[in-house]
Amino acid sequence: MDNVSKVIRGGYCVGCGVCPFVDSSLSVRMDGDGRYQAVELSGDHAPVASRVCPFANGRLNEDVLGRELYGGVEGVRHDDAVGWYLDTYAGYAVAGDWRERGSSGGLVNWTAAKLLETGRVDAVIHARACDEPGVMYSYQVSHTVDELASGAKSKYYPVELSRVLEYVRAHDERYAVVGIPCFIKAMRLLEREDPVVAGRVRYHLGLVCGHLKSSFFALAEAWESGIDPDRVDSVDFRYKIPGRASSDYGIRATGTDAEGRPVEVVRPTRELSVTNWGYGYFKYNACEYCDDVLAETADMTCGDAWLPDYVRDGKGTNVVVVRSPEIRDLFDEYAGEVHLEPVPVEVVARSQRSGLRHRREGLAYRLWLKDRAGQWRPVKRVQPSNALPRHRRRVYEGRIRLMDESFKAFREARRNGGGMPFFVEYMTPIVRAYKRADNPLWRRIGRKAKHIINTIMREK
Numbered sequence: 001m002d003n004v005s006k007v008i009r010g011g012y013c014v015g016c017g018v019c020p021f022v023d024s025s026l027s028v029r030m031d032g033d034g035r036y037q038a039v040e041l042s043g044d045h046a047p048v049a050s051r052v053c054p055f056a057n058g059r060l061n062e063d064v065l066g067r068e069l070y071g072g073v074e075g076v077r078h079d080d081a082v083g084w085y086l087d088t089y090a091g092y093a094v095a096g097d098w099r100e101r102g103s104s105g106g107l108v109n110w111t112a113a114k115l116l117e118t119g120r121v122d123a124v125i126h127a128r129a130c131d132e133p134g135v136m137y138s139y140q141v142s143h144t145v146d147e148l149a150s151g152a153k154s155k156y157y158p159v160e161l162s163r164v165l166e167y168v169r170a171h172d173e174r175y176a177v178v179g180i181p182c183f184i185k186a187m188r189l190l191e192r193e194d195p196v197v198a199g200r201v202r203y204h205l206g207l208v209c210g211h212l213k214s215s216f217f218a219l220a221e222a223w224e225s226g227i228d229p230d231r232v233d234s235v236d237f238r239y240k241i242p243g244r245a246s247s248d249y250g251i252r253a254t255g256t257d258a259e260g261r262p263v264e265v266v267r268p269t270r271e272l273s274v275t276n277w278g279y280g281y282f283k284y285n286a287c288e289y290c291d292d293v294l295a296e297t298a299d300m301t302c303g304d305a306w307l308p309d310y311v312r313d314g315k316g317t318n319v320v321v322v323r324s325p326e327i328r329d330l331f332d333e334y335a336g337e338v339h340l341e342p343v344p345v346e347v348v349a350r351s352q353r354s355g356l357r358h359r360r361e362g363l364a365y366r367l368w369l370k371d372r373a374g375q376w377r378p379v380k381r382v383q384p385s386n387a388l389p390r391h392r393r394r395v396y397e398g399r400i401r402l403m404d405e406s407f408k409a410f411r412e413a414r415r416n417g418g419g420m421p422f423f424v425e426y427m428t429p430i431v432r433a434y435k436r437a438d439n440p441l442w443r444r445i446g447r448k449a450k451h452i453i454n455t456i457m458r459e460k
């Protein structure tokens with residue numbers, strides 16, 4: 001069996017939509033759990049399909065691709081967490097309202113807009129709101145700054161590339177593509193195979209990625225906020241609440257009530273049960289087998305500066321990794337339009353500490369579990385290992401369970417009419433077991449003892 005079939009049948013597909021673009025024996029469709037997944041229309045696939053798939057091609061990993069792309073750039077360095085890098089910053093866009101509109105500091109869309117305005121590209125391929133019934137967001141091609149601006153903010157929502165790739169094939173234009181790490185890697189693999197796409201896609205702007213959500217996430221957020229999943233129109237996943245820390249953001253959901261009247265709800269995510277990223281509700285299974293947090297094959301990567309020095313500023317701050325000299329030149333040329341504070345690479349890595357731990361230590365354990373079960377799994381840069389404390393193993397097992405059960409609970413909540421109260425009740429014992437693993441008895445006793453000793457010492 002070829003590797004792309006193993007990816008699909010093993011549940012490792014992230015639905016990027018690149019394999020159907022190179023092989024008509026494959027297609028990509030939304031499955032019953034709200035995830036794009038590749039579908040095999042026949043059993044035989046062209047070898048190129050396995051070469052472009054980010055999970056099937058174990059040889060061309062992010063280290064190899066990154067070295068090919070940036071290894072020869074003067075002044076470039078490599079870091080195990082961040083990949084190749086020229087410069088690392090914390091910052092935000094100063095010009096225009098990119099920061100206000102953006103999820104964090106607005107630097108992704110500011111950069112994309114600058115590439116458009118300066119004529120370096122004709123269009124930007126990114127995710128924005130979609131007219132198709134039942135689909136909130138999709139990959140689209142923006143030719144103007146206004147179109148681009150309408151697509152600001154993170155879409156924690158399934159998207160796929162096959163349709164925009166058809167557009168690229170048919171239109172001789174120069175493009176920048178925005179994407180999460182595995183999508184950028186898929187683009188790089190495709191560009192090695194397809195000189196037309198390679199010649200047209202000039203810039204790759206990466207987003208840091210914790211994991212991708214099925215469409216159930218958007219529906220559940222809206223449902224918990226009072227809008228029935230059958231009547232939701234849109235969810236803004238990153239609504240900035242004035243006066244609050246950047247990490248204390250909300251969602252804004254729109255739809256209609258039972259009488260068909262328009263409704264709009266803003267809710268802080270801390271009031272919702274489905275938004276704890278550590279629980280990984282509605283996560284793609286593929287994300288459990290991913291080791292690229294910082295889009296290591298992108299010309300520039302932006303994420304959230306999840307660090308105490310920056311989260312206080314509710315307007316949002318990016319961490320930025322620059323790999324391409326052309327992006328560095330752009331930042332230099334328009335220095336007055338951005339605020340960029342050079343920070344050590346460790347600071348960028350620290351801002352993504354939890355995601356990196358889950359995709360290094362956690363991934364090693366998940367690979368070990370797959371090997372022990374004798375099941376095929378993608379070849380990763382991380383080696384399989386079970387050499388981690390027992391409670392950490394329970395944590396990673398708990399997260400797999402939370403992910404799997406969240407889909408079952410949501411489907412059942414819709415089927416039986418129990419709504420989000422049913423979902424919460426279903427998930428509660430699973431969350432409790434996970435929390436016990438994450439905070440075992442010996443640690444709780446240790447903390448308590450430390451607290452008592454400190455109190456006694458202070459009183460003395």
Ligand SMILES: Cc1cc2nc3c(=O)[nH]c(=O)nc-3n(C[C@H](O)[C@H](O)[C@H](O)COP(=O)(O)OP(=O)(O)OC[C@H]3O[C@@H](n4cnc5c(N)ncnc54)[C@H](O)[C@@H]3O)c2cc1C
Nearest residue numbers: 102103104106107108109126127153154155209210303304
């Ligand atoms: C699924 C997902 C998971 C993420 N996980 C993390 C994380 O764990 N840690 C972290 O620090 N940051 C994470 N990010 C990135 C973060 O949420 C911001 O997107 C990033 O900091 C850029 O902010 P900005 O204000 O510069 O972007 P903006 O200026 O708002 O621009 C965002 C651009 O990205 C495009 N875009 C948004 N979502 C998608 C998508 N799904 N696919 C393709 N293009 C898209 C938009 O169309 C827009 O062009 C994640 C993003 C996504 C989409």
Ligand code: SF4
Nearest residue numbers: 013014016017019053
């Ligand atoms: S991850 Fe992308 S390339 Fe791989 S099987 Fe899925 S859709 Fe195809």
Ligand code: SF4
Nearest residue numbers: 182209211212287290
């Ligand atoms: S966690 Fe990895 S596999 Fe999942 S969406 Fe993000 S980059 Fe892709």
